[in-house]
Amino acid sequence: MDAVIPAAGRGSRLGELTADRPKGLVGVAGRPLLAHVFETAVDAGADALVVIVGYEAAQIVDRFGDVFEGTPITYVHQRERLGLGHAVLQAEPHVDGTFLLVNGDNVFAGSVEPAVAAVREADAALAVEEVSPEVATTTGVIETDGAGRVTGLVEKPADPSSRLVTTGCYVLPEDVFHACALLRPSAEGEYQLSEAVGLLVRAGYEVETVRLGERVNVNTPEDVEQASELVRGESGTGS
Template identity: 90%
Template sequence: MDAVIPAAGRGSRLGKLTDDQPKGLVDVAGRPLLAHVFETAVEAGADELVVIVGYEAAQIVDRFGDTFEGVPITYVHQRERLGLGHAVLQAEPHVDGTFLLVNGDNVFAGSVEPAVEAVGEANAVLAVEEVSAEVAATTGVIETDERGRVTEIVEKPDDPPSTLVTTGCYVLPEDVFHACALLRPSAEGEYQLSEAVGLLVRAGYEVETVRLGERVNVNTPEDVGRASELVRWESETGS
């Protein structure tokens, strides 16, 4: 299975940490952030990494080269940062079949393999978690039926219909590329992946939800500290 890793952003909220390097190279527990993401994808069974690069892309290419732990890497340049849906669309020529998507700024405790395993019963899988209503208003909010299947996804709603949100880990069919191509930009000029998944749901695709272990979405210097603590805790406990 291919794994797509969006890692084009600068990470402006990280301040001086990304003045002269991309977000993916910020140090987390002694290793670049992307090394943790790549490891997560490889441990879940990825046999090729398709990495979407942008800001200071050459530094990422120089740091990781053509392979990671024996798994080949293909780099794809996102010349304009226009949202996750736009980033994913850049990977289309390099992906064959259903693929794993792990955002390049998410550090997970434990494996994301349960998301990969769940796709046999559905067309796509979203890893989800419960958050506060305040946090839900800032991201993709999910509504499900009694089976846990997705019935609707709303991006950054003023009045969240639930507190179940996406976590930056997806298993998606190739048809999501067509859905991404149909997207219209948001008010901020971005193309949202959650809306593309919503198009699949409305077209009748079965989209499953799974809950994984703890994770940290690295956006601020404080998040870097939390992610480092999570990695060290996982190493010490063997979780």
């Protein structure tokens, strides 16, 4: 299975930490953030990494080269950062079949393999977590039936009907590329992956939700510290 890793952003909220480097090279527990993401993907069964790069891309290429722990890497340049749906679409020529997507700024405490396993019984899977109603208004929320299958996705609802949100880990069919190509830009000029997944749901694709362990979405210096603690905690338990 291919793994797509969007890692084109600068990470402006990280301040001085990204003044001279891309977000993916910020240190987390003594290793670049992307090293943890790559490891998560490989441990879940990925046999090829497709990395979407942008800001200071050459630094990422120089740091990791063409292979990570025996797994080949292909780099794709996202020249304009126009949202996750746009980033995913850049990977289309390099992906064959159902693929794993792990955002390049997410550090997971445990394995994301349960999301990969879920597509044995469904067409796609989204790793989810529950957030406060306030947070739900700032992101895409997921509506499900009683069995955990996705029935709809709503981007930044004023009155959330659900508190479930994605965690930056998806297992998606190739058809999501066609859905991404159909997207229209949001008011902010971005193409939202959640809307592409919503198109699949409306077309009859079965999309499963999966709850994973703890994770940190690295956006601020405080998140870097939290992610480092998470990684060290996992190492200490021998997981």
